[in-house]
Structure formats: structure tokens, C-alpha cells
Amino acid sequence: MGILLIVLYIFLTIGIIFNCLGSIGLLRFPDVYTRLHASTKNTTFGSIFTCLAVIIFSFYQLHLTQDSKFLVLALHTFIALVCLLVTNPTGAHAISRAAHRSGVMPKQAVIDQLKEAKLK
Amino acid sequence: MNEFFRIFIIPGGLLLLFMLLALVRLILGPTTPDRVVALDTINTLVVAGMVLVGAAYEEVIYIDVAIVYALLSYIGTLYVAKYLEERPKK
Amino acid sequence: MIDFFITFILSLIAYLFLTASAGEIAGLWSIFEVVLGIVLSVIVSFMATRVLFQKRSYRMLNPARWIIFLIYLIGPFFWAMIKANIDVAYRVITGKINPGIVKISPELKTDLGITLLANSITLTPGTLSVDIDEETNDLYIHWINVTTLKPTTADICGTFPQWVRRIAE
Numbered sequence: 581m582g583i584l585l586i587v588l589y590i591f592l593t594i595g596i597i598f599n600c601l602g603s604i605g606l607l608r609f610p611d612v613y614t615r616l617h618a619s620t621k622n623t624t625f626g627s628i629f630t631c632l633a634v635i636i637f638s639f640y641q642l643h644l645t646q647d648s649k650f651l652v653l654a655l656h657t658f659i660a661l662v663c664l665l666v667t668n669p670t671g672a673h674a675i676s677r678a679a680h681r682s683g684v685m686p687k688q689a690v691i692d693q694l695k696e697a698k699l700k
Numbered sequence: 701m702n703e704f705f706r707i708f709i710i711p712g713g714l715l716l717l718f719m720l721l722a723l724v725r726l727i728l729g730p731t732t733p734d735r736v737v738a739l740d741t742i743n744t745l746v747v748a749g750m751v752l753v754g755a756a757y758e759e760v761i762y763i764d765v766a767i768v769y770a771l772l773s774y775i776g777t778l779y780v781a782k783y784l785e786e787r788p789k790k
Numbered sequence: 791m792i793d794f795f796i797t798f799i800l801s802l803i804a805y806l807f808l809t810a811s812a813g814e815i816a817g818l819w820s821i822f823e824v825v826l827g828i829v830l831s832v833i834v835s836f837m838a839t840r841v842l843f844q845k846r847s848y849r850m851l852n853p854a855r856w857i858i859f860l861i862y863l864i865g866p867f868f869w870a871m872i873k874a875n876i877d878v879a880y881r882v883i884t885g886k887i888n889p890g891i892v893k894i895s896p897e898l899k900t901d902l903g904i905t906l907l908a909n910s911i912t913l914t915p916g917t918l919s920v921d922i923d924e925e926t927n928d929l930y931i932h933w934i935n936v937t938t939l940k941p942t943t944a945d946i947c948g949t950f951p952q953w954v955r956r957i958a959e
Contacts, residue, residue: 603721605882619741667774669912674781679733
């Protein structure tokens, strides 16, 4: 019980801190590409840890009560986590490619080989 | 409600606060891609928050809704990206 | 025909995962759920077989590749993700950035391999895949801290291409 609480607190704290950094980075960075860095990486990582906390909690409750509701809770949380892990980087890639093709250039860039290459 | 309710509902409330931060970027955002990034962030936070709320109330239905929300919001992001890409240059 | 059968099995597994709760079969599913799942999976396979097997490659059916994929996810990928998040956290707090878009040639051939590598790059330190040259499979990477103007593949993504080659090629 005590160990479970400590683990839950640690995981939820890590998750909340990284989600917070993701939102702050979204406000703080200068252009769309660096904002994508902050939002994609940090919110994905934070969500992994909050979901892991929920999975650990439901396995503990399953062990305690033998109620199959908690097994379903753990399984569905895992599926939600997999969905997030697959869709987040793909969405970020789609946004960055669309931004570059619609003419939004990176600010303060020291090099832009994509602009030199002129794809299409 | 038991003691776990508090443990899961407080992080859920904090996630709501971070959504407001992302909403500021959604309103300010100078270009359209900035707004799409902010919307994508809000979607991820909504999914994480729904999972936490589902654990707090010990109801599976929240998490089912979260799965469907994640997939649909991803498709929405892809549509907006496709639209931005195909837009004729000025 | 074998394409159809594999799609059917995959969609049935997905359906059973989503509907697992109390019931007669193995204590997890009721008979009605399983029958409905089989019917729905047949319908889904009629529609989705063409999408899933565009190139008719059965390389990913080998279980050894799944195990390598799991080891890759838990080991090097997760470690790179931790480093990436601490790196981005440092940059969010201090605001030090030096961005640029660079080109790398990972020399992968399959679509699945390049997708896996692009997604891995997006979630690992300081890099974000922006675009792809579909003829040569070169990736264009947004790098948040440019240190050299002519980077090699190892500068950007470490040992990931070797792992991806083992998994998908």
C-alpha cells in the first residue's frame, strides 16, 4: 500500500511536470518547428507516465478486489497509450511538412537544406 | 469515494490548466500551423486527462471515449495538414 | 486469400482486446461478443485487405522481428526518449536554440522501415522529421541544436538505422 502510493505519486509527478513543460514550451519557443519539438516530445512522454500510473493502480485494485472491471481498465488504458504513441509523431510530421510546404520558414535557422533542395 | 479519487483527480485538474496555456497559443498563434500545433497539444492533454478521470471514478467508459477521441483528433490533424499543403501559393 | 486471412485475424484480435470483460469463454468474453466479432472482422477484412497489403510483403509475420521490435522499444528507444525530454526541458527553461534543417541518407528501402525511423527520430533528442525525398528515401530533419553543417546519419539518430534494418528489412 505505502509502496504503491509512492510509485503512483512519482509517476504522476513526472507526467505532470513534462506535460507542463510541453505547454510552457509551446508558449515560449519562437517558431512552429521548435514548438512542435516541445509539444510532441514532452506531452507524449508525460502521457506515457500518467497512463503507466493508471495501469499500475488498476492491477493493484484487480489483485485486491478480483473485479474484472479493473482488468478492462488496464487493457483499455494500454490501448489508449499505444494510440497516442503511434499518432503523435505522425501528426507532428504531417504538420511540419505542411508548414514547410505552405511557406512558413524556420526562424533563426543557420541552415535549411530542404529549401535549397526544392522538392516536388 | 476512496483516497485514490483525490490522487487521480488533482493531476486531471492540473492538465486542464495546461490546456488553458495551450489555448493561449491557439488564440495568439501568428500562423495557421501554430494553431494546429496548439490544437494537437490540447488533444493529447485531453486524452491523458480522460484516462486520469476514468481511473478516478473507476469507470471504463471514459477510457473508451479517450481512445476514440485520440484516433478522431489524429484524423482531424491530418486533414488540416493536407489542406495547408495543397493551398495555392500567393 | 492469405492476405484476407491475416487481416481477419488481426481485426479479430483488435476486437477481442477492446471487448474483454466478464463472460463464458475463458472468463473474458461472452459467446455473443465472439460471434459478433467474427462477423464484423469479415466485413472489415473485405474493405481493408487492399490497404494493408499494398506491396505484398510478408516480412513482418516473422515473430523474431516482433521480439527485436519489443527489445528496441524498451531498450535504446526509451533511453533516447528520456534523454530527449531532459534536453527539451533544458531548452524550454533556458531558451537556448540553434535550429536548422539538415538532410540525412539512412539508406533504408522499405516504406515500413522509413516510417519507423521517421517516428523514432521525432521522439528522440533534438530532432524532428520534416519531409522525405520519396525517390532516394532521404529524410529532412529539423535539428534544434545544429553543431555541424554536414551531419552524418550517426550524428542525428545514433544506431537507430541498424535497429530498423534488423526489424523491417
